[in-house]
Amino acid sequence: MNPGTRDCRAFGRRVPPEMVSELADVSALLAAPEQLRRRLAAEGHALLRGVLDEGEVMAARGAVFDRLHEVGEIGAPARDGIATGASRRRGLAGDLGRFWKSVVDMPALRQVTNGPRLGRVMEAVWGEPACGMDYLFLRAGAPGSATGLHYDFPFFTRSTRRMYTVWVPIGPVPVTEGPLVVIEGSRDFDDLLDHLRGFDIALDDTRKAEVSHDPVAFAGERGCRLLTADFEPGDILVFDMFTLHGSLDNHSPAGRVRLSCDVRYQPAADPLDPRYFGPDPGGTFGGGYGDLNGAKPLDEPWHRR
Numbered sequence: 001m002n003p004g005t006r007d008c009r010a011f012g013r014r015v016p017p018e019m020v021s022e023l024a025d026v027s028a029l030l031a032a033p034e035q036l037r038r039r040l041a042a043e044g045h046a047l048l049r050g051v052l053d054e055g056e057v058m059a060a061r062g063a064v065f066d067r068l069h070e071v072g073e074i075g076a077p078a079r080d081g082i083a084t085g086a087s088r089r090r091g092l093a094g095d096l097g098r099f100w101k102s103v104v105d106m107p108a109l110r111q112v113t114n115g116p117r118l119g120r121v122m123e124a125v126w127g128e129p130a131c132g133m134d135y136l137f138l139r140a141g142a143p144g145s146a147t148g149l150h151y152d153f154p155f156f157t158r159s160t161r162r163m164y165t166v167w168v169p170i171g172p173v174p175v176t177e178g179p180l181v182v183i184e185g186s187r188d189f190d191d192l193l194d195h196l197r198g199f200d201i202a203l204d205d206t207r208k209a210e211v212s213h214d215p216v217a218f219a220g221e222r223g224c225r226l227l228t229a230d231f232e233p234g235d236i237l238v239f240d241m242f243t244l245h246g247s248l249d250n251h252s253p254a255g256r257v258r259l260s261c262d263v264r265y266q267p268a269a270d271p272l273d274p275r276y277f278g279p280d281p282g283g284t285f286g287g288g289y290g291d292l293n294g295a296k297p298l299d300e301p302w303h304r305r
């Protein structure tokens with residue numbers, strides 16, 4: 001179904017249907033990886049549907065929701081993923097970063113994000129052996145949460161420019177639950193791209209990564225559309241460092257938490273950024289998993305970050 005005809009919201013208001021378009025499903029190109037690589041080089045993003053094992057994705061979802069249930073953030077049954085609006089995480093877990101690391105490192109989740117299936121897909125995407133970062137951005141977004149528009153370049157390109165973000169819905173993420181949005185044509189916004197060159201977010205606190213927290217106003221000014229989809233377990237969205245993206249609002253009528261991961265994949269032959277690899281990576285700013293929005297208790301939804 002075209003998400004434009006559905007209830008997409010951003011920054012608290014309905015997105016006019018003419019401003020939304022469905023991401024093209026290009027998974028058929030996996031049979032001809034060179035064409036997929038050409039497509040990615042031309043468009044900057046690729047929606048690949050059904051490339052992960054649905055059972056593995058749902059097992060990861062169950063494992064994460066169980067942990068959130070244990071700290072009182074998800075009601076029973078945990079598999080429904082309904083936020084309680086409360087949290088005992090700070091009291092029960094103590095160190096939020098350590099707690100989040102223990103969630104992120106669960107084998108069921110790593111099987112999806114750093115396992116052989118995604119590895120094979122990304123090897124096809126790169127046309128050479130690929131490796132995924134150990135530092136994993138797991139996001140549990142309670143209703144009210146959203147991610148502002150930004151490019152990934154300032155975060156992940158210190159060691160190599162050859163980098164893709166893989167956005168992985170951990171379970172179904174319909175448009176009402178705030179999936180990722182890509183800004184159409186954003187790889188041609190030279191005024192914004194000029195600002196990115198040489199920008200390393202951890203070394204330069206005079207510049208901001210966020211371009212806008214209001215995708216509708218932004219797209220209106222630029223005369224472009226928001227590209228998104230109803231995501232299903234097994235789907236992934238791959239995009240490059242020059243693709244402006246963020247998320248819709250999670251306004252799930254059921255109060256369901258949106259669960260997703262973003263993980264970066266690079267050619268294995270390229271230098272690895274030590275911030276993101278190893279058993280206990282420090283992440284972008286060195287604070288480990290405690291730096292992530294995901295590490296915050298669910299009753300403190302992130303917004304405009």
Ligand SMILES: O=C(O)CCC(=O)C(=O)O
Pocket residue numbers: 139146147152165166167180245246247260262263
């Ligand atoms: O999942 C989100 O809300 C944002 C993800 C993101 O910014 C990314 O994958 O780089």
